[in-house]
Amino acid sequence: xxxxxxxxxxxxxxxxxxxxxxxxxxxxxxxxxxxxxxxxxxxxxxxxxxxxxxxxxxxxxxxxxxxxxxxxxxxxxxxxxxxxxxxxxxxxxxxxxxxxxxxxxxxxxxxxxxxxxxxxxxxxxxxxxxxxxxxxxxxxxxxxxxxxxxxxxxxxxxxxxxxxxxxxxxxxxxxxxxxxxxxxxxxxxxxxxxxxxxxxxxxxxxxxxxxxxxxxxxxxxxxxxxxxxxxxxxxxxxxxxxxxxxxxxxxxxxxxxxxxxxxxxxxxxxxxxxxxxxxxxxxxxxxxxxxxxxxxxxxxxxxxxxxxxxxxxxxxxxxxxxxxxxxxxxxxxxxxxxxxxxxxxxxxxxxxxxxxxxxxxxxxxxxxxxxxxxxxxxxxxxxxxxxxxx
Amino acid sequence: xxxxxxxxxxxxxxxxxxxxxxxxxxxxxxxxxxxxxxxxxxxxxxxxxxxxxxxxxxxxxxxxxxxxxxxxxxxxxxxxxxxxxxxxxxxxxxxxxxxxxxxxxxxxxxxxxxxxxxxxxxxxxxxxxxxxxxxxxxxxxxxxxxxxxxxxxxxxxxxxxxxxxxxxxxxxxxxxxxxxxxxxxxxxxxxxxxxxxxxxxxxxxxxxxxxxxxxxxxxxxxxxxxxxxxxxxxxxxxxxxxxxxxxxxxxxxxxxxxxxxxxxxxxxxxxxxxxxxxxxxxxxxxxxxxxxxxxx
Numbered sequence: 001x002x003x004x005x006x007x008x009x010x011x012x013x014x015x016x017x018x019x020x021x022x023x024x025x026x027x028x029x030x031x032x033x034x035x036x037x038x039x040x041x042x043x044x045x046x047x048x049x050x051x052x053x054x055x056x057x058x059x060x061x062x063x064x065x066x067x068x069x070x071x072x073x074x075x076x077x078x079x080x081x082x083x084x085x086x087x088x089x090x091x092x093x094x095x096x097x098x099x100x101x102x103x104x105x106x107x108x109x110x111x112x113x114x115x116x117x118x119x120x121x122x123x124x125x126x127x128x129x130x131x132x133x134x135x136x137x138x139x140x141x142x143x144x145x146x147x148x149x150x151x152x153x154x155x156x157x158x159x160x161x162x163x164x165x166x167x168x169x170x171x172x173x174x175x176x177x178x179x180x181x182x183x184x185x186x187x188x189x190x191x192x193x194x195x196x197x198x199x200x201x202x203x204x205x206x207x208x209x210x211x212x213x214x215x216x217x218x219x220x221x222x223x224x225x226x227x228x229x230x231x232x233x234x235x236x237x238x239x240x241x242x243x244x245x246x247x248x249x250x251x252x253x254x255x256x257x258x259x260x261x262x263x264x265x266x267x268x269x270x271x272x273x274x275x276x277x278x279x280x281x282x283x284x285x286x287x288x289x290x291x292x293x294x295x296x297x298x299x300x301x302x303x304x305x306x307x308x309x310x311x312x313x314x315x316x317x318x319x320x321x322x323x324x325x326x327x328x329x330x331x332x333x334x335x336x337x338x339x340x341x342x343x344x345x346x347x348x349x350x351x352x353x354x355x356x357x358x359x360x361x362x363x364x365x366x367x368x369x370x371x372x373x374x375x376x377x378x379x380x381x382x383x384x385x386x387x388x389x390x
Numbered sequence: 391x392x393x394x395x396x397x398x399x400x401x402x403x404x405x406x407x408x409x410x411x412x413x414x415x416x417x418x419x420x421x422x423x424x425x426x427x428x429x430x431x432x433x434x435x436x437x438x439x440x441x442x443x444x445x446x447x448x449x450x451x452x453x454x455x456x457x458x459x460x461x462x463x464x465x466x467x468x469x470x471x472x473x474x475x476x477x478x479x480x481x482x483x484x485x486x487x488x489x490x491x492x493x494x495x496x497x498x499x500x501x502x503x504x505x506x507x508x509x510x511x512x513x514x515x516x517x518x519x520x521x522x523x524x525x526x527x528x529x530x531x532x533x534x535x536x537x538x539x540x541x542x543x544x545x546x547x548x549x550x551x552x553x554x555x556x557x558x559x560x561x562x563x564x565x566x567x568x569x570x571x572x573x574x575x576x577x578x579x580x581x582x583x584x585x586x587x588x589x590x591x592x593x594x595x596x597x598x599x600x601x602x603x604x605x606x607x608x609x610x611x612x613x614x615x616x617x618x619x620x621x622x623x624x625x626x627x628x629x630x631x632x633x634x635x636x637x638x639x640x641x642x643x644x645x646x647x648x649x650x651x652x653x654x655x656x657x658x659x660x661x662x663x664x665x666x667x668x669x670x671x672x673x674x675x676x677x678x679x680x681x682x683x684x685x686x
Binding site for chain 2: 132133134137138139140143144145146147148149153157160161164
């Protein structure tokens with residue numbers, strides 16, 4: 001048992017990175033293995049007279065392909081050890097299992113999720129870098145290498161080529177007289193163009209705003225003309241789906257009590273007050289809070305007005321009965337909590353349009369404001385101590 | 391005519407100027423296993439002792455084309471008639487004329503300059519011959535042009551012949567500050583071909599001056615409003631009409647492909663010869679006559 005544990009210490013410890021960046025101590029440990037290679041590289045640099053001191057290249061950490069490969073091997077070995085330790089099958093040990101195992105073995109109380117210990121595949125940890133762009137004889141691999149931004153310009157070249165193909169095809173059809181001016185509506189709703197950062201990540205290249213704008217303009221032009229499936233697929237590569245936020249308010253289902261009266265229950269919160277309201281379909285406008293009539297529970301008119309507002313908004317002032325329980329907070333926050341609970345419960349008795357009106361009026365949104373903490377060196381959250389000139 | 395005589399003399403002598411040759415020779419020998427020092431990734435490769443025969447072979451492959459005046463048969467690629475049909479002779483209006491282009495202008499009709507196609511043909515033959523020799527010696531050729539109408543065509547041409555293109559915004563120190571912009575041990579182009587010598591604001595392209603600074607030979611199609619001074623092999627011709635630019639692209643592509651094919655043939659031939667008879671003498675006649683290929 002001792003031997004595997006020791007081995008684990010050597011192999012897995014390399015893989016535990018605190019946060020997304022490689023910590024200094026670990027980096028030193030890991031680089032010891034590649035130190036010999038480094039020394040060779042350094043020697044070669046000093047003997048080259050013509051090579052200028054490459055300040056820009058030194059700023060970025062360059063990881064060689066062999067280094068990354070070694071990291072991947074170590075990660076795989078460490079994964080198997082971890083699976084053995086947790087008593088699970090090494091063959092079917094997924095990334096979620098790894099995350100759970102690490103969270104179990106190294107519990108961390110840090111708030112910042114990215115500062116906790118993680119163990120992920122090296123490709124997700126080390127930033128993507130470009131391999132050397134030319135072969136043994138010095139000839140670059142890509143035909144647009146000398147432009148500086150080869151991936152971006154090759155993308156522009158490809159897109160423009162597709163546009164030319166489409167136009168040529170349309171000209172041919174027009175010459176034959178088969179051209180028809182049908183514009184098919186494309187499903188563009190629910191998707192958005194790639195943002196500049198995503199495009200940069202895709203191309204592993206820095207772009208300027210004008211470059212990005214030019215590219216999007218070219219793609220939009222491609223969309224306006226009628227294009228075939230191939231071109232559609234090309235354009236779709238640069239669109240991302242947008243999760244349409246459901247504007248539907250979650251409507252509580254109606255329940256029926258012993259007498260056959262329909263009612264609906266809902267909860268609401270405001271600051272530290274929590275409330276639960278039960279709204280009956282037919283009633284005379286009585287509101288009971290914690291068993292006490294709201295006139296007695298809330299002596300202040302403002303609080304009672306808050307309670308009445310949802311009904312007043314829907315012109316149903318004397319038509320519903322409400323029973324609610326509330327705890328925590330002060331008088332104003334309790335009133336706000338009950339108001340939210342009542343509004344949510346009312347949704348089940350009301351049409352979709354009226355629900356949308358309530359949503360737009362702000363009746364169905366929980367108030368996110370909480371008390372801001374007092375900071376040291378200040379008298380309150382924002383108030384500073386009196387400034388004295390001398 | 392004086393220009394024609396000097397041109398034919400140059401054609402007869404073969405190719406490259408003296409100072410350029412060592413750099414070309416050094417860059418165009420990938421067959422050797424000596425550490426080229428061009429790549430960052432490769433660690434110090436052990437120095438392999440080459441057998442004496444292969445160095446000899448390599449020298450023979452490289453020297454063979456220099457013994458013939460038109461090794462790649464450039465003459466048959468075009469004629470003055472085909473240049474005329476492609477509207478290469480049409481220049482700009484007389485007001486746009488550049489002073490140094492006056493020797494190349496045949497005359498002017500209705501205020502439009504007409505370029506002398508005899509001179510164009512001679513210059514084009516020189517330029518194509520030079521391009522072919524550079525491609526034969528596995529040099530890097532960069533196509534440059536800043537006319538947006540033909541940008542796609544130039545890039546396609548470069549890709550089809552396995553060379554490189556730059557028809558986009560030219561960053562300032564791309565050639566002069568290449569180690570910083572492109573990588574620590576990048577290899578610069580060995581020839582730059584300008585399909586348009588001017589940029590989008592009708593000023594000389596920065597690459598013309600930078601290539602001269604970095605001692606890179608250039609071939610350029612100069613229109614009547616361009617400055618032919620710094621270009622090594624200027625070719626006076628029209629750079630604005632589509633048929634003209636298409637013709638030039640086709641010519642360059644053909645000649646580069648032909649030169650590369652010739653190189654492959656020569657290597658195969660000499661390897662065969664080296665295997666059969668070690669120390670065999672080189673050929674005296676151009677090999678493409680022997681192989682019975684028709685370049686027509």
